[in-house]
Amino acid sequence: MRGRATGHRHCRLIFPRAAGLERHAAGPENSLSLTPSEVRVIVIGAMLALFLAALDQTIVATALPPIANDLGDFALISWVVTAYLLTSTCATPIVGKLATSMAGAGS
Numbered sequence: 001m002r003g004r005a006t007g008h009r010h011c012r013l014i015f016p017r018a019a020g021l022e023r024h025a026a027g028p029e030n031s032l033s034l035t036p037s038e039v040r041v042i043v044i045g046a047m048l049a050l051f052l053a054a055l056d057q058t059i060v061a062t063a064l065p066p067i068a069n070d071l072g073d074f075a076l077i078s079w080v081v082t083a084y085l086l087t088s089t090c091a092t093p094i095v096g097k098l099a100t101s102m103a104g105a106g107s
Contacts, residue, residue: 060084064077064080064081065077067080068080
């Protein structure tokens with residue numbers, strides 16, 4: 001085997017050592033096999049993530065004018081947006097690590 005294999009149950013994925021530098025022939029050791037129900041779960045999960053991101057942006061956009069009004073100056077809205085973006089950027093990897101560790105603890 002010319003790569004590092006990772007997988008969980010029925011899913012097997014091969015990462016070539018020099019990704020993009022060499023092509024491997026299509027074969028059983030270089031393929032990803034998922035059942036249709038697993039593909040469905042992945043697509044639904046991606047769609048749910050996109051929906052929640054859009055919903056989050058809608059809520060934040062609706063809440064910005066009252067927040068700026070409470071601050072007393074509409075020019076301070078850029079600081080609110082910056083604080084929100086920094087917080088969400090910092091929280092994303094933390095939540096991802098927690099989700100990964102919780103998923104590993106359950107199996």
